[in-house]
Amino acid sequence: MLSKSHLKLITSLRLGKFRHEEGLFTVEGVKMVNELLYSNFEIKAIFATDEWISAGHLPPKRYTVEIFEISQTELEKISNLSTPNQVLALAFIKPNESLKCFKNEWVLALDQIRDPGNMGTIVRTADWFGFKRIVAAHGTVDLWNPKVVQASMGSVFRIPVHYTDLAEFLAKVCNTARIYGAFMEGDPVSETIFSDSGVMVIGNESHGISPTIAGLVHKKVTIMPATPDFNGRAESLNASLATAILCYEIQKQSKT
């Protein structure tokens, strides 16, 4: 059964304010909860239908997690999915660690990505291509937003995202790294030789990289369209596609 206090708690977590007050976020569906179960995130409780419970998804190390059996109707009340899928878990948000500069790796930096779908996809992509961490400027959409968590397909459990003052991070903490930025007017990515490690900055969906951050970038790069009239119309590929291409190219060069 779903108690009133659980219903109230879980639905309140749709808002970032309450997620961070409670230190909790939600994870939904069989596949995503499975990713959570095998991650190193602490789980507060699981709310699941009989179907999920009887299938025995729990690995031994999770035997102590509290499980509440709920009905399909109750699941629909707490779910953020258009098609609720057997289970919702409450997990503890990991604290935002202060970030050092890691000299021999590539870091993805996000300058205020706002769309949860884009954010989740970007986290997923960075994880796919072996980036070890992401730095996000204040103003970037919350990582624990249910849509970000779902769109990341579990990558939020694998790759840390540090929210910070991005200008300070680039200027002081990581001031020996080579900093690249995705702009509409830069050198073609396809002709760029990337360094062995560095920071790749991706800007906001509408406004791109903010002026302060732009001033700290050493090399501006652009994913060129095949025909120049695209650029004449002042358009760009969307942020998540651009990130995928940049991460792909950086990973490709790092292997050769």
Place this chain on the structure above:
Amino acid sequence: MLSKSHLKLITSLRLGKFRHEEGLFTVEGVKMVNELLYSNFEIKAIFATDEWISAGHLPPKRYTVEIFEISQTELEKISNLSTPNQVLALAFIKPNESLKCFKNEWVLALDQIRDPGNMGTIVRTADWFGFKRIVAAHGTVDLWNPKVVQASMGSVFRIPVHYTDLAEFLAKVCNTARIYGAFMEGDPVSETIFSDSGVMVIGNESHGISPTIAGLVHKKVTIMPATPDFNGRAESLNASLATAILCYEIQKQSKT
């Protein structure tokens, strides 16, 4: 004013059946309608608020298009957008031409992409990277679905998409072309040397490339994750990201 018959006609076009019976589709918002106005698509009528009409968006060659002034409330009734934006146009669907094989160019082939957002993004990406046409297997989401049109950001007006029997196209019409396909188990894209022209096949979001089509592919390619455990979990990048990376790599190689 919006007549009842117009209201009925426009809202009926949300369904593919009626779009193809009427030969009409809808285009919305200032930016997208602008793309339409400067395209070579025929326009049946425009429904717009006073704000749009008084701003004088019409180029001379469109002076004969019939314009109906409607209220914001009427626009909300016919709009498919969460935030209706001044204008909705009714345009004529271009007939699905029979397709020849073009020997010296790259063609993108879609084997039943189902999600309208993915489809629009893929059309956009192919256009961005200079693909001249797309071939879509029957079962691929309708190009004139309002979500596809909007997600393409106007690329549906620039790049033709031919719906056809894809197996027959690959086996008979385009049987001299080199055919590549995106699979979960193929050679790394980053190590692949693509031919100067050919066909790149992208599969369905859930099931990938269907067995019949797979049998016609000459070279299977994969966008490799940095760490092999991703593949161990039988996962892949989503279809629109994969397409973006493949189109980028093909365009890059064609320039060198």
